[in-house]
Amino acid sequence: MSIxxxxxxxxxxxxxVDGVLTDGKILLHGDGTExxxxxxxxxxxxxxxxxxxxxxxxxSARTSASTAQRAAxxxxxxxxxGVASKLETYDQxxxxxxxxxxxxxxxxxxxxxxxxxxxxxxxxxxADAVEDVRxxxxxxSGALGGRGxxxxxxxxxxxxxxxxxxxxxxxxxxxxxxxARPNKP
Numbered sequence: 001m002s003i004x005x006x007x008x009x010x011x012x013x014x015x016x017v018d019g020v021l022t023d024g025k026i027l028l029h030g031d032g033t034e035x036x037x038x039x040x041x042x043x044x045x046x047x048x049x050x051x052x053x054x055x056x057x058x059x060s061a062r063t064s065a066s067t068a069q070r071a072a073x074x075x076x077x078x079x080x081x082g083v084a085s086k087l088e089t090y091d092q093x094x095x096x097x098x099x100x101x102x103x104x105x106x107x108x109x110x111x112x113x114x115x116x117x118x119x120x121x122x123x124x125x126x127a128d129a130v131e132d133v134r135x136x137x138x139x140x141s142g143a144l145g146g147r148g149x150x151x152x153x154x155x156x157x158x159x160x161x162x163x164x165x166x167x168x169x170x171x172x173x174x175x176x177x178x179x180a181r182p183n184k185p
Contacts, residue, residue: 003122003138003139003156003160004156004159004160005160006102006105006121006122006138006160007105007122007156007157007159007160007161008160008161009102009103009121009122010054010103010104010105010121010122010157010160010161011054011055011097011099011103011104012054012055012056012057012093012094012097012099012103012104012105013046013049013054013055013056013057013105013153013154013157014056014057014058014059014078014090014093014104014105014106014107014116014120015056015057015058015059015106015107015150016058016059016060016086016106016107016108016109016110016113017058017059017060017062017064017067017081018036018060018062019108019109019110019126019128019129019145019146020107020108020109020126020145020146020149020150021038021039021042021058021067021070021145021146021150022036022037022038022145022146023037023144023145023146023147024109024145024146025037026064033065034064034065034066035066036064036066036067036070037146038070038146039146039147039148039150039151041148041151042146042148042149042150042151043070043073043074044151045150045151045154045155046074046076046150046154047074047075048154048158048163048167049154049157049158050074050075050076052158052161052163052167054157055078055097056074056076056078057076057078057079057080057093058071058076058078058079058080058081059080059083059086059089059090059093059106059116060080060081060082060083061082061083061084061086061112062081062082063081063082064081067079067081068081078093080093085115086112086113086115086116087115087116087119090104090106090115090116090119100121101119101120101121102121103121104119104120104121104122105120105121105122105123105124105153105157106120106122106123106124107123107124107125107126107141107149107150107153108123108125108129108133109125109126109128109129109130109133109145110129110130110133111130111132111133113133114132114133114136117133117136117137118136122138122139122157123136123137123138123139124137124138124139124140124141124149124153125137125139125140125141125149126140126141126143126144126145126146126147126149127140127141127142127143127144127149128144128145129145139153139156141153
């Protein structure tokens with residue numbers, strides 16, 4: 001099945017955080033807090049995906065206040081952090097949302113993501129994912145983690161579902177879509 005056919009079925013876009021939404025680096029401050037960098041292009045694409053009726057979620061083995069804050073900025077409420085088993089949590093998510101594996105796209109970058117990547121209908125990785133992931137997914141972004149990989153995947157999905165041209169036209173005509181809009185892309 002082609003990437004476009006797989007993308008046309010997606011209802012949930014699920015993302016690992018460190019190495020996918022970020023470049024995988026963590027800035028530790030002297031007071032014990034941490035910081036991360038998120039790509040603004042990834043953020044606006046997640047907003048567009050939600051406006052198009054898709055669910056967007058984060059699935060991370062680490063717990064981070066930065067991740068929770070970024071999710072809140074984007075209006076993303078499906079956030080699972082500090083999970084011991086990504087696959088068990090994935091099973092819970094698809095069960096709660098009554099989805100089939102074919103309706104899920106997941107982007108991961110390391111071997112801890114392989115269980116979920118093997119199950120989903122559209123598996124994806126950033127260009128700098130480890131080789132054991134890149135060689136096992138359906139689609140590899142041309143962009144690095146934290147540098148637009150998420151944006152590229154979302155664009156693939158929105159194009160496959162016929163949303164991209166409408167979105168593009170709304171900006172060309174200077175009338176961006178007005179759906180429930182999070183504070184900051």
